[in-house]
Amino acid sequence: MKLDAVTEKTGLIGHPVAHSKSPEMMNEAFRREGLPWVYFAFDVASEELGRAVAGLKSLGFRGWNVTIPHKVAVMEHLDEVEESAREIGAVNTVIHRNGRLIGTNTDGAGYLESLVRETGFDVKGRRVVILGAGGAARAVGYTLARAGAEQIGIVNRTEKKAQDLADHLRRWTRADGISPGEADTAIREADLLVQTTSVGMHPHPEGCPVDPASLHKDLLVSDLIYHPRQTRLLQEAKTRGARVHSGLGMLLHQGALAFERWTGRQAPVERMGEVLEQVLGES
Structure with missing residues (x-):
């Protein structure tokens, strides 16, 4: 990729970010679409967040993603927050347009897109249990509620x-x-279980956030963790006949939605997914 004065800049801010696979995924998307854009990852401490946002704006970044622990705190540094992000209470994507910073949230929509594409699950009229109450849980809960879930337990x-x-x-x-x-x-009693906590994430894959005996064959178990792909929770669910859904798809589709908001182009989703599969296979 040629980098020069006209290269458009995007990126990720969070703490930590060294584990993120977004740069590989997003830079391949730009390359595939022939766009002179680049995606960086910046480790930003909480006390530096305001200065980091101002710096990205001053440097002309077209937008950036936001991850833990800044999804809520970043909102006070933006000019505008879209309604869905306000309702969720967190921003994961910033768009720099006409000198203004606009916050949105693609996590929930990315999750639902992944869930439907990969499992065919129709949330309308279903009973859902969500493990966790943080930013990811808020995004998923809001999206499932708006999509017609009959009942949601937190x-x-x-x-x-x-x-x-x-x-x-x-x-x-x-x-x-x-x-x-x-x-x-x-x-x-649930139809869908959504695991949004860090329990079971690398480097502690032995963790399981629930008693496996509660899992059953009529349940779809969805774990937002993508490293490892098959968490202990998903393994336990499969042995009991439940369907399973990993977090890789949410990572893919929330990134694709951010790409489309920044560029105005359709994201090369299939190629982005291939890159994620490759880099996660190597890690």
Whole structure:
């Protein structure tokens, strides 16, 4: 890739970011589409966030993705936040347009696109349990509620956070905060289980966030972790006859949606997925 004064710049800010596979995926997308664009990853400490955002704007970056722990804090440094991101309460994509910084969130839409494409699951009228109450859970919960889920239960170690998210989701569906002690019963009655926490992520793949005995053959188990591809939760689900869905698709489709917002072009999704498969296979 030729880099010069007219190269358009995009990237990722978070802390840490060394593990991210987004640069490989996004740079291949730009290359495939013949765009003179480049994607960087920047490790930004929380106390430097405001200065980092101002610097990216001053340097003419066309946009950037935002990951943990900045998805909420970045909002105060933007000129505008789109309605869906305001409802979710987090921004994962910033668009620099006409001197203004606009925040949006492609996590939820990327998750739903992946879920439907890979499993054919129709969320309308279904019962959902979400493990976790952080930014990813908020994005997924909002999107599933708007898509017609009949009921959503939120399980979180801090029960108040679970209840707060459930209270928010009641604008669109029935929702309840569920204590960890009641999680098994809720999962046994659910159609879809969505795991949004870090339990089971590399380098601690032995972790499982639920009692495997609660998993059943009528359940679709969706784990947002993509490294490893087959978490212990997904392995346990498969042995009990449940369908499974890994987090790689969400990473792919949220990135594709960001690409389209920045460039105005359709993303080369198939090629982006091939690159992710390759780099994750090498890690």
